Amino acid sequence: MRPVRYNVAASLDGYITGPDGGFEWIPDDPTVDFAGIFARVDTVLLGRKSFVDAQAMSEPAWSPQARVFVFSTTLRAEDHPEVTVVGQDAAHRVQALREEPGDGEIWLFGGGELFRRLLAAGQVDRVEVTIVPVLLGGGTPLIAAGAPRSQLTLEGTHVYPSGMVGLTYSVLR
Numbered sequence: 419m420r421p422v423r424y425n426v427a428a429s430l431d432g433y434i435t436g437p438d439g440g441f442e443w444i445p446d447d448p449t450v451d452f453a454g455i456f457a458r459v460d461t462v463l464l465g466r467k468s469f470v471d472a473q474a475m476s477e478p479a480w481s482p483q484a485r486v487f488v489f490s491t492t493l494r495a496e497d498h499p500e501v502t503v504v505g506q507d508a509a510h511r512v513q514a515l516r517e518e519p520g521d522g523e524i525w526l527f528g529g530g531e532l533f534r535r536l537l538a539a540g541q542v543d544r545v546e547v548t549i550v551p552v553l554l555g556g557g558t559p560l561i562a563a564g565a566p567r568s569q570l571t572l573e574g575t576h577v578y579p580s581g582m583v584g585l586t587y588s589v590l591r
Contacts, residue, residue, distance in 0.1 A: 420516045422463070424526040424533050425455070425546040426560065427582075433557035434530060439471070443552045447580040450548075452479060459484060460522030461515055463536075466490035467558075468528035469501070480525065487511070489532055508532065509539030516541070534562040542589055545570060551581040 427444045428434050436443055462480045464472060469488040472478055480486070486501040489511075495503040504511050515524055526533060526542065536542050547560065570587035577583050 420461075420518060420520065420522060420524055421543040422512060422516060422524045422526055422536065422541055423544040423546055424537075424542055425544075425548075426528060427548045427550055428560045429550055429552050429554040429557070431553045431555065432560045433554045434528065434560055435471075435558040436554050437556040439558070441471070443554065444550055445580045445582065447578050447582060449578055449580075450582075456480060456525060458521070458523045459525040460520070461524040462486045463512065463524060463526045463532065464488050465529045465532035466493055468532075469493070472527070480527070484525075487515070508535055509541055512536055512539075512541045530559050531562040533560075534565040537561070537568055537589070538566045540591065544573070545587045545589060546584065547587075548578075548582050548584045 426434050427441075429436075429443065435441060456479065459480060460483070462478075462484050464486065466488065469490070487504055488498065488501050489504050489508045491505050493503050512524070526536060533542065569590040571590055572585070573588050574586040575584060
């Protein structure tokens with residue numbers, strides 16, 4: 419089964435965006451090997467808000483060959499032909515993606531609400547959080563309220579020169 423990985427940067431106090439929704443607090447650390455991190459990713463999952471944020475990027479973090487699925491009940495598929503808009507039953511759609519043949523990984527790009535729903539449905543295999551040494555005091559939480567208690571096992575750590583710390587956990591079933 420193809421794995422789903424939630425890979426995200428978070429402030430030390432647990433936010434993935436600042437109070438204004440911004441990301442300017444994440445340092446541009448040249449030692450982060452995004453190409454290596456996402457070399458095996460062939461499918462990207464985003465919630466509506468994360469999709470809107472990603473559209474504002476100069477270029478997306480994922481490969482141009484990656485399939486992109488946006489989970490939203492308000493976006494219209496015909497307005498976004500470059501992605502697949504999924505309006506209902508996110509967990510069922512992700513389960514089907516996981517069962518497809520191949521060894522490519524599925525990157526849950528964001529956000530916290532989609533992460534909560536997919537984690538509750540047993541559709542997340544790894545949680546990869548890069549802790550940024552900043553306290554934001556508010557913003558979008560790493561995971562939305564109401565998430566189920568989930569046991570994780572530490573698989574690895576990485577300390578960056580900028581002071582960021584990457585943590586990789588597997589989700590216990």
